[in-house]
Amino acid sequence: MPAxxxxxxxxxxxxxxxxxxxxxxxxxxxxxxxxRLPFAVRDQLAADLAPFRNRRAAYALATFLAxxxxxxxxxxxxxxxxxxxxxxxxxxxxxxAQVRGAIKTLEEIGFLVRAIPPAAKHRRTEEGWMKKAVLYxxxxxxxxxxxxxxxRAKAARQQKGAQQNSVRRPAIAPLKxxxxxxxxxxxxxxxxxRKIGLPPKAFEPNPKLESALERLRRGVFGFAExx
Numbered sequence: 001m002p003a004x005x006x007x008x009x010x011x012x013x014x015x016x017x018x019x020x021x022x023x024x025x026x027x028x029x030x031x032x033x034x035x036r037l038p039f040a041v042r043d044q045l046a047a048d049l050a051p052f053r054n055r056r057a058a059y060a061l062a063t064f065l066a067x068x069x070x071x072x073x074x075x076x077x078x079x080x081x082x083x084x085x086x087x088x089x090x091x092x093x094x095x096x097a098q099v100r101g102a103i104k105t106l107e108e109i110g111f112l113v114r115a116i117p118p119a120a121k122h123r124r125t126e127e128g129w130m131k132k133a134v135l136y137x138x139x140x141x142x143x144x145x146x147x148x149x150x151x152r153a154k155a156a157r158q159q160k161g162a163q164q165n166s167v168r169r170p171a172i173a174p175l176k177x178x179x180x181x182x183x184x185x186x187x188x189x190x191x192x193x194r195k196i197g198l199p200p201k202a203f204e205p206n207p208k209l210e211s212a213l214e215r216l217r218r219g220v221f222g223f224a225e226x227x
Contacts, residue, residue, distance in 0.1 A: 045142075061094065076137075076143060087099055
């Protein structure tokens with residue numbers, strides 16, 4: 001009997017370690033930084049991370065990675081993750097151990113998948129040979145959410161640009177200086193010329209005219225003026 005129990009012990013698989021499960025519901029707070037996860041990604045990620053104890057660290061790392069690698073030209077590509085560079089990052093606030101655990105959790109839920117590892121796993125640095133950063137990609141369950149969010153953002157930008165172009169500013173008439181017309185009636189010191197007219201000129205005697213008139217009187221009347 002003891003021998004049979006020993007054989008069964010060797011045949012039966014070893015029990016899996018129990019995963020530490022969080023019992024409280026997970027409601028991630030909205031990031032106050034320059035980037036926020038799309039609603040579909042946020043809801044799916046919160047549901048997948050709910051059972052994990054390190055869900056807040058994993059959610060923070062997922063948001064950080066999506067900010068830089070979910071753009072239209074990058075969302076379907078691969079990217080490196082170096083936990084040494086991310087440790088104590090001011091926008092993450094995670095230690096190297098927390099980054100390592102967050103990466104493992106994101107791999108387990110399918111948010112991250114490992115790419116084909118390079119042939120050379122180490123690189124030469126000033127400090128000596130160091131292990132290269134592991135390459136990752138977003139999981140197939142999350143990539144469609146990012147693509148749809150990028151398409152909606154592009155359509156919103158195009159619509160906003162079309163609205164701005166359609167709004168025409170009212171034409172502003174050029175400014176013209178007002179023509180100042182005087183309403184004052186022309187006035188002269190000696191009175192209005194249009195009403196009283198010019199004064200007659202003083203009479204000036206003409207010697208030739210006087211001589212001709214004198215000859216005419218003598219021929220007609222036979223005497224001179226005053227005779």
